[in-house]
Amino acid sequence: MDEERKIGRRRFLSLTTWAIGGVISAGLAIPAIAYIVGPALKREEAQDWIRIGSASKVEIGTPTLFKTKIKRRTGWIVNEEERTVYVLTENGRDFVAMSNICTHLGCRVRWIAEQEQFFCPCHNGIFAKDGRVLGGPPPRPLDRYEVKVEDDQLFILGG
């Protein structure tokens, strides 16, 4: 009984007001945070095999450039995006598909035929033809796609 006496009417109402205010604020703040970060936490949709072109076009021993357009949904917009892939084969049977995105800061690398190297113009990153880093700041080799060949058509796994 004594304990109850200590909380007067005024104090009780004050505490109740704060409590209700807190509940309402949290009730809005929690969904608000989910709302803001939600799309960022969504993983990319399932990957799919993308046809990039004919395997016979790949020159043996030289990375060959393939460009293909894919439809991609970002937010509420469906965009055509270009996927650019360098494909390398040493024997005409086993293929390696490499992204042309520099592993340093995301610029596009380009194959320099005379020097037999990939060169990134942003910070002078240099890669060997199989994607190994030869010089400059890139922290790891060029990213590779999974590849398959069906009826002379090259496919890469991507989204």
Next chain:
Amino acid sequence: MSTRLGNWLDERTGWRRAWEAIFLRKVPKVNWLYTLGSATLFVAINQIVTGILLTIYYVPTPDQAYDSVQYITTEVSAGWLIRGLHHWGASAMVVLAVLHMLRVIFNGSYKFPREMTWVTGVVLLLVVLGFSFTGYLLPWDQKAYWATTVGTQIAGAPPVIGDTILRIVRGGEELTAVTLARFFGVHVWMLPAGLMILLGVHLYLVVRIGISAAPKREE
């Protein structure tokens, strides 16, 4: 600990006096109808918070407005809730503001010395209606499009100047991307600025003058 922090802050900002003036002021014996103003303020805060959140995804162009709203409603986490709160809050805002005004009229609270509170309140109601009108177009669905077609047509009704008003409201002859963009600009920049200023004055006057007592039977 919190008392010490409060004292430290109070020495430098004098927040306690402001707090007491706003929240611990003397209030005459009144009834629940006197909470309608606070209720309107509560919904206004809800509209501000949810409205700011909606602008994170909403895009005010004819080719994307509808899709971005659908994206908010169906794909963003709690997007349905944020949009729903803003949607229903909009209606609640108008209803509560009008009820608040009726209470002020019936109790004669607009009389001296509260005329300016009343005047700012009336303009605030107009601002709220402006919010309703401009916000209604933003989802850019059939209802929004045709409601605004009709609404702007009404603005064009007065003789002589009607056509000019219509053109200014629509930003041209037809309801177009220009209309959508300017309705958005008015809805999220101009009206909020007006709301803030008027609301500031309105609340300052409420705090400064205090609220009126409920009239007694014999008066």
